[in-house]
């Protein structure tokens with residue numbers, strides 16, 4: 046970096062401001078002149094030859110002919126499509142609020158937000174609009190903030206012009222020259238931390254003729270989060286800079302909190318409808334492999350740009366990037382949104398749901414295949430049970446029955462692959478958990494089996510096993526307690542209850558090999 | 564002779580301690596660390612009671628009289644009256660909602676001055692046991708945790724144990740004014756650019772310990788000298804006698 050600065054300039058005081066500039070930017074960046082006033086003539090997506098929207102050079106559509114205040118929405122809602130066909134001056138006002146909010150059940154995090162929620166308010170304008178953006182930083186904020194909108198043509202995307210101290214406001218105006226779906230984010234140093242704390246959202250610049258009509262539109266934005274405690278560790282969890290630098294996310298989430306798109310919060314639609322998702326990825330680090338289990342995207346505006354790809358299973362959404370996808374719903378049921386970098390879905394929270402109501406279409410989907418049960422129904426019941434268990438736990442009221450219920454949900458994804466859904470195991474390879482004499486002889490010994498794994502010769506119900514069970518120490522204390530309580534109360538086992546405190550005690554007395562999950 | 568004695572008395576006054584020499588520190592985020600000589604620094608943040616006494620002696624700094632050039636509308640806005648903090652706020656808590664001009668005037672009325680950013684950083688680099696704890700993970704984590712959390716209501720000073728130099732509450736209570744706060748990272752709407760923030764951040768991002776310093780730099784550079792903020796207080800410094 047270069048300092049356009051030296052002691053000869055006044056040191057301090059009003060107006061005497063030393064300025065740090067990047068020589069690079071001073072030298073090279075300029076603002077393209079607002080260009081031609083003719084509207085581009087784009088038609089709704091067609092798979093024909095590649096079209097050219099003309100980019101920013103064709104972006105200006107003449108001076109604003111009216112003024113309006115933008116309708117802003119919180120995810121998963123999207124402001125209504127723009128029906129006017131003339132350029133307007135659109136006023137957007139966003140308030141930055143720092144707030145402690147739940148990130149998972151019983152877990153809170155200090156989010157920094159554009160408008161009180163993560164992701165920030167959805168902004169919808171039309172190509173050629175002149176946007177007057179006012180950023181207010183709430184007086185209770187501890188940090189200065191600003192906004193860099195990727196839809197802006199001009200150095201810094203608005204960051205410098207909106208750099209705002211707590212209890213202050215600032216404003217700048219830009220013309221939305223390029224159509225597309227754009228991320229905006231805070232660009233105050235340290236940028237990574239402001240983004241990691243949730244400072245991002247989407248702005249849609251509609252093409253002049255609008256987007257093709259659909260029945261429903263939703264706003265889904267992914268982000269990765271880094272906390273000092275591990276995934277689902279209860280209580281207030283501070284930001285962990287080291288994990289952020291290592292890109293070792295604790296949570297990967299849609300819409301800023303685990304469960305924000307699950308069960309009662311699921312997106313809802315009906316058979317026969319066409320659904321469009323405006324998908325963003327705030328990062329700060331991870332690229333999303335966005336996928337909806339059980340659907341194929343009919344259209345994808347790849348990276349939120351102009352060209353449409355068709356019949357896509359999984360689309361990449363870069364950190365600081367977006368995609369627009371749509372699909373027609375033929376079959377009722379629950380569809381699961383995931384980041385198909387799949388450990389993020391099952392172990393870091395990147396799951397959401399679309400619940401589709403309507404009449405069965407047996408011709409399209411018989412409903413008898415194993416997959417339908419596995420993917421749709423189970424995900425629904427799992428999430429519900431786990432959620433109920435952890436909220437009860439937050440209040441310290443977990444009964445044995447609740448532990449069993451939560452453990453059952455976890456068992457399916459965690460243990461059943463080897464020990465079987467009914468705990469019967471596989472003779473000679475995986476010992477049974479059902480009626481296991483080894484287990485029933487000393488149920489609390491199983492805590493050690495889960496934390497450290499088990500290898501070498503064991504005899505279970507007269508069968509000899511000499512194999513390896515990997516350590517399951519990535520599970521937290523609650524999860525291990527619930528799993529084992531479920532196991533000892535199932536399939537003819539001797540009953541009882543394993544508490545989270547027992548697991549905790551055992552874990553703290555267990556030296557861990559270097560690099561193992563705690 | 565009398566003046567001389569008076570100066571000795573002030574210099575030795577118990578509420579200030581001598582800082583330095585110590586490790587080189589960033590001069591308000593500049594690229595090179597600098598050595599700071601020895602100087603005196605207040606042990607505690609200036610409290611509301613202290614500031615009320617100053618306002619009593621210098622009525623031109625009352626919120627109803629102070630000139631708009633020097634304070635914004637929020638100057639001392641949490642006080643019950645123009646003269647006193649009142650019952651609703653803790654009088655022993657640090658004074659906040661004061662502008663840079665007001666803070667400077669207060670210090671100069673005590674025969675002191677605001678610390679420079681480098682002086683402040685030197686004092687604040689110390690933990691209770693080390694002169695330079697900037698690479699100490701738990702020290703840094705505690706600072707970052709406070710930066711990250713929404714602010715709690717201010718309570719009396721002396722909340723933290725004095726650090727190795729004998730100074731209290733440098734972290735975890737309020738931000739503090741420094742003399743050269745407005746070394747701007749990016750400020751001017753035309754020539755400024757988000758890139759400086761990105762690239763500047765990148766320079767120190769490799770060392771997570773620097774993040775805390777970088778956040779202070781960002782905070783300071785968002786200020787203007789008239790601004791009065793609920794989370795921004797100050798303490799005074801003074802040269803050591805030769």
Ligand SMILES: [Cu+2]
Nearest residue numbers: 190231233239
């Ligand atoms: Cu920010």
